[in-house]
Amino acid sequence: MLEGDEEAKILAGGHSLIPLLKLRLVQPSQLVDIARLPGLSYVREDNGAIAVGAMTTHFDVERSGLLMDALPLLPLTAATIGDVQVRNRGTIGGSLAHADPAADLGAAALALGAEFVAEGPAGRRAIPAQAFFVDVLTTALEPAEVVVEIRFPKPAGRVGADYLKFNHRAIDWAIVGIASWLVFDGDVVSDAAVGLTALGSTPLRATGVEQLLRGQKWSRDLAQAAAQRASDGLDPLSDRHGSAAYRLHLARVLTERSLIAAAARAGQQ
Amino acid sequence: MTETLPISVTVNGTEYRYEVEPRLLLVHYIRDILNLTGTHVGCDTSNCGACTVLLDNRSVKSCTLLAVQADGCDVTTIEGLAGEEGLHPVQRGFWEEHGLQCGYCTPGMILSAVQLLQRNPEPTDDEIRSGIEGNLCRCTGYQNIVNAIRWAAERLREAEASQTAKQ
């Protein structure tokens, strides 16, 4: 149905699209409701990876025991989205495909090295998260392509995760959000990934922070030193929620706190 | 746009079949076509929760859904909560604990509370507050709403316990 009609839009949970329709900000020629497609809502292990169906709701991500064990960053992040009603309805595929730089799941998907499985007229292909997010509300998807699954490599080792979202009221969008993902071998940080929300036109990785952490023995001093690099090379927006300078300050402060919280979840003080 | 689509939605146990415009919001379907005006529109921008209903047992903001998305689904509105034994325990809780003043937020608040207690029969006060995070009240200051939901949780647990005792 999508083929040959560039104005057509997919409707998933509708929790980004319907508000835009009401404001007449988008005027699609057709809406294709993919909620009716069977079998796009699941979380399962598949060939050493964890596969999440695109229509899995934020609530189902939040409550998934498999994700809480293997990839706790995802449920911890999903739990911060909007409110109960939004999480009951909004989907992981819809949120990531919408690519709002203030949306929470993008930073987690980047930090976890997600791979997007897209299906379209030309068949099925996999898009790594780094290539998926192109710009504000823009992804690498072709107009007639649909995300059917998001795959995450299963980590080897003891993991600690945290998503620290800074906003004015608990139900608001992030002014800044930090997704921390640490893998430990004993008390050494064997791998580290830090995803950033609302600090650029797409979700980003704090590569400077990650480099300082990898291979080092964990300590709070290490977290503090590494977090200083969180604002390197960023060029965030100034808007009514905060100036660019304020966001850069938050990036450093929150990264330190988030790393410490993630390590604590892995039993590392 | 006069094109319409046939939909079938079961609301409070009764199946309704209507032809609707694809752009019709679920809340307008409920209020204007089914004349169930207990579901309110407070903001129309997905923020206030006054329009909350249960869709296949999940609380949703009916102003942020198209009626066609509810095709084939079960909807519960405030009108469908009371049973043969009278008001639902959450409704009684709002009565007993003065959980409302103007009442505008109340139907949505009660449905969010029903959802919360289905998922968590023994919530702490903090968990009750998180459970109604998507519902705004301009009158009560929330404390009596929290009391009302706690009251209902206790009654529901008592009812559950006496059920198990009988078996």
Ligand SMILES: Cc1cc2nc3c(=O)[nH]c(=O)nc-3n(C[C@H](O)[C@H](O)[C@H](O)COP(=O)(O)OP(=O)(O)OC[C@H]3O[C@@H](n4cnc5c(N)ncnc54)[C@H](O)[C@@H]3O)c2cc1C
């Ligand atoms: C009151 C409110 C508060 C919110 N707060 C937050 C928040 O704090 N943090 C946050 O991150 N989000 C928030 N959201 C957004 C919410 O998470 C949405 O659910 C999400 O952004 C979109 O998911 P959806 O399933 O509703 O997608 P839809 O609205 O149905 O679709 C969004 C866009 O993605 C496209 N699309 C959907 N699914 C696919 C797919 N599988 N493949 C390709 N394209 C697809 C659609 O065509 C559309 O353009 C909030 C929303 C509301 C209404």
Ligand code: FES
């Ligand atoms: S009317 Fe739907 S959330 Fe306010």
Ligand code: FES
């Ligand atoms: S009682 Fe008036 S808005 Fe809640």
